[in-house]
Amino acid sequence: MLEISDLSARVAGKEILTGVNLKVNAGEVHAIMGPNGSGKSTLAQVLAGREDYEVTRGSVTFEGRDLLSMRAEERARAGLFLGFQYPVEIPGVNNVYLLKAALNAKRKAAGEPEVDAYEFLALIRQKMKFMQMSEAFLSRGVNEGFSGGEKKRNEVLQMLVLEPKLAILDETDSGLDIDALKVVSTGVNSLRGPQRAVVLVTHYQRLLDYVIPDQVHVLSGGRIVKSGDKTLAQELERRGYDWVMESRVA
Amino acid sequence: MNAALRSFEAQWRARTPDALQPIREQAMQRFLKLGLPVQRDETWRYTDLRSLAAQSFATAACAFNGALADEPLSLVDAEQRASTVVLVNGCPPALASIPAIDGITINSIRELAKVDPSFVARFFEPASDDDQRRWVLLNTALFTDGLYLKISTAVSAPLVILHLSSGEADQAAHPRIIIDVLPGSSATIIEHHVTRGDAAPLSNSNTHISLGTDAQIEHYRVYAAGAGASQLDALDIHQCARSQCKQFTIGLGGSFIRSSLEAHLSQPGASLESYSLLVGHEDRHLDCVNIVTHAAPDTRSRQTARAIASDVSRVIFNSKVIVKAGAAHSDSQQSCRGLLLSPEAEIDTRPQLEIHADEVKCAHGATTGRLDPDMLFYLLSRGLDRETAQSLLVYAFLADVLSGMSVSSARSAIESALISQLPDSQLLRKFR
Ligand SMILES: Nc1ncnc2c1ncn2[C@@H]1O[C@H](COP(=O)(O)OP(=O)(O)OP(=O)(O)O)[C@@H](O)[C@H]1O
Ligand SMILES: [Mg+2]
Numbered sequence: 001m002l003e004i005s006d007l008s009a010r011v012a013g014k015e016i017l018t019g020v021n022l023k024v025n026a027g028e029v030h031a032i033m034g035p036n037g038s039g040k041s042t043l044a045q046v047l048a049g050r051e052d053y054e055v056t057r058g059s060v061t062f063e064g065r066d067l068l069s070m071r072a073e074e075r076a077r078a079g080l081f082l083g084f085q086y087p088v089e090i091p092g093v094n095n096v097y098l099l100k101a102a103l104n105a106k107r108k109a110a111g112e113p114e115v116d117a118y119e120f121l122a123l124i125r126q127k128m129k130f131m132q133m134s135e136a137f138l139s140r141g142v143n144e145g146f147s148g149g150e151k152k153r154n155e156v157l158q159m160l161v162l163e164p165k166l167a168i169l170d171e172t173d174s175g176l177d178i179d180a181l182k183v184v185s186t187g188v189n190s191l192r193g194p195q196r197a198v199v200l201v202t203h204y205q206r207l208l209d210y211v212i213p214d215q216v217h218v219l220s221g222g223r224i225v226k227s228g229d230k231t232l233a234q235e236l237e238r239r240g241y242d243w244v245m246e247s248r249v250a
Numbered sequence: 251m252n253a254a255l256r257s258f259e260a261q262w263r264a265r266t267p268d269a270l271q272p273i274r275e276q277a278m279q280r281f282l283k284l285g286l287p288v289q290r291d292e293t294w295r296y297t298d299l300r301s302l303a304a305q306s307f308a309t310a311a312c313a314f315n316g317a318l319a320d321e322p323l324s325l326v327d328a329e330q331r332a333s334t335v336v337l338v339n340g341c342p343p344a345l346a347s348i349p350a351i352d353g354i355t356i357n358s359i360r361e362l363a364k365v366d367p368s369f370v371a372r373f374f375e376p377a378s379d380d381d382q383r384r385w386v387l388l389n390t391a392l393f394t395d396g397l398y399l400k401i402s403t404a405v406s407a408p409l410v411i412l413h414l415s416s417g418e419a420d421q422a423a424h425p426r427i428i429i430d431v432l433p434g435s436s437a438t439i440i441e442h443h444v445t446r447g448d449a450a451p452l453s454n455s456n457t458h459i460s461l462g463t464d465a466q467i468e469h470y471r472v473y474a475a476g477a478g479a480s481q482l483d484a485l486d487i488h489q490c491a492r493s494q495c496k497q498f499t500i501g502l503g504g505s506f507i508r509s510s511l512e513a514h515l516s517q518p519g520a521s522l523e524s525y526s527l528l529v530g531h532e533d534r535h536l537d538c539v540n541i542v543t544h545a546a547p548d549t550r551s552r553q554t555a556r557a558i559a560s561d562v563s564r565v566i567f568n569s570k571v572i573v574k575a576g577a578a579h580s581d582s583q584q585s586c587r588g589l590l591l592s593p594e595a596e597i598d599t600r601p602q603l604e605i606h607a608d609e610v611k612c613a614h615g616a617t618t619g620r621l622d623p624d625m626l627f628y629l630l631s632r633g634l635d636r637e638t639a640q641s642l643l644v645y646a647f648l649a650d651v652l653s654g655m656s657v658s659s660a661r662s663a664i665e666s667a668l669i670s671q672l673p674d675s676q677l678l679r680k681f682r
Contacts, residue, residue: 045627048627048631049631051627071630071636072627072630072631073630073631073634073635073636076630076631076632076633077633084628084631088624090625090628090643090646092645092646092648093629093645093646098629098632101633101634101638101642102633102634105632105633105635106633109633141646158632162632162633
């Protein structure tokens with residue numbers, strides 16, 4: 001589904017990604033962990049198509065297509081979804097309007113007709129109920145005045161409505177209370193399937209208790225320095241990142 | 251002396267004195283002494299009047315040779331039960347032709363001055379050297395006639411004053427409106443400035459709003475003149491105790507607009523909310539000045555301005571809050587946001603504060619930029635195409651001012667006119 005080879009990228013003139021290699025197959029869940037500032041969000045944003053992040057080397061294919069040659073909106077319509085670490089507030093743009101526009105953009109790209117108002121409302125209601133979100137959020141500006149946890153739920157709500165093939169969730173578990181973490185995990189698990197894949201960027205083992213990953217990677221200094229199965233996350237929790245760095249040197 | 255000044259002096263000499271002669275005389279002498287403002291003057295830094303000063307102007311006639319009825323002039327629809335009064339180049343219609351409106355008495359200023367000149371004189375500011383008032387002096391000296399509106403109850407239906415400017419570019423008109431809201435009364439007044447024909451006279455208008463104790467007004471001035479038109483407009487607001495003024499200034503027409511607002515919060519509890527929506531389009535030059543004076547304790551003012559500039563337009567928003575000695579617990583906010591939509595457009599904003607009292611709460615902020623790249627990326631990452639995402643953000647930028655308007659039909663008419671001057675207007679219409 002996703003194949004990243006030797007990806008390097010610069011932000012504001014600074015080399016942040018320094019040769020990332022990663023392969024995610026359909027049906028898999030991968031977790032990416034790593035110290036603060038190691039480049040996890042940069043990787044996520046480069047994959048989503050942020051233009052001010054300059055790719056200097058390497059390639060990325062998504063379902064066999066050259067991802068890097070696609071614009072952000074094309075990537076989204078092709079089934080890639082980024083759950084932002086810090087979702088931006090957009091006052092004046094209605095939350096429900098955005099959901100509908102996003103869904104229709106995707107349907108249009110797939111040659112499907114626009115969703116009709118009733119069908120759409122029924123879908124939204126069902127997903128919101130699932131996410132345990134009040135319908136009052138629909139009429140508010142996108143993320144406007146939402147608490148940290150509410151913003152993360154809103155990201156997952158968008159993901160559930162759009163049903164992406166590949167979801168990249170950047171610290172969607174940070175700032176969630178225990179109940180919200182369960183809701184979000186259920187949401188992510190509901191999306192698992194043989195045709196889909198999920199990449200979770202996280203600092204915490206506890207998310208991985210609910211969403212069991214097939215592989216865990218450690219990103220450090222802009223590249224993946226260690227990969228393993230779910231036990232790697234447990235080991236990291238116990239021994240910290242220094243251990244990874246030391247074992248590499250050894 | 252420049253050509254404009256000479257021509258205004260000639261007009262002054264040619265007119266027959268009326269009941270307001272002493273006031274007019276004072277204003278004209280002051281105007282001739284001070285001359286037209288220049289860029290050295292504090293509130294005229296960004297506006298060069300030299301080409302205007304080089305022209306001569308004759309008095310614009312009161313007549314309009316066209317059919318008003320078949321033109322879509324009104325900002326309000328039938329549902330609002332609004333009345334419309336049309337002023338052609340500042341001249342009011344025959345009073346008998348104005349429909350009676352419960353709670354509003356409408357008079358000609360000149361007729362009223364014949365009967366009671368000292369009453370009318372109360373609604374004229376003393377002649378002042380302040381540069382923002384220069385054109386008001388000229389209006390006082392030369393205005394042909396105007397409307398005095400007395401609001402004596404709570405009037406719910408809006409009243410539209412349609413200022414129609416018609417004639418030639420070498421003519422000038424000086425429309426004048428006095429709105430006197432008696433204690434405890436309230437009204438919604440919409441002043442709509444339009445032009446008819448390819449050329450239009452220079453319009454130099456003045457509106458005076460006086461709010462009695464506990465009085466309320468929602469006042470709109472919508473500049474919607476045609477391309478090429480030049481307009482100067484001054485609004486004076488005087489507020490008594492606990493009065494509330496909600497004011498909307500919407501600039502979306504003409505080539506040159508200079509708009510000023512001076513509010514005097516003279517008694518405790520007076521409150522002003524001013525909203526400005528300034529749209530720079532093509533080569534428009536739109537210069538807006540607000541001066542709000544807190545002259546009594548516990549007064550409150552909010553100024554919200556949104557400026558958008560595209561093409562090679564220029565938008566200026568200067569606001570100043572003055573808190574006089576003794577105006578303790580004054581509370582003021584000035585917020586201006588500018589959005590540049592083209593590399594050649596320009597927006598200048600300057601919020602200022604002048605505080606002579608203790609224990610006051612004054613906040614101000616001004617930002618100008620292009621569309622926020624984080625917001626744009628967020629929308630793109632959800633699959634919206636770039637044009638839609640950009641339009642959506644422009645629309646969102648305007649939304650706070652528009653949503654404050656309580657006359658829904660005026661709001662949608664204004665929204666529609668605004669949208670037609672923005673890039674991707676077809677797309678924008680979808681968000682409404
Ligand atoms: N616009 C920018 N300008 C300059 N430096 C940037 C910019 N964006 C990111 N960086 C830098 O790039 C590095 C990687 O940032 P990134 O956000 O990818 O880290 P991260 O691994 O997601 O960290 P965290 O765990 O704290 O979220 C950091 O040192 C950051 O300061
Ligand atoms: Mg991050």
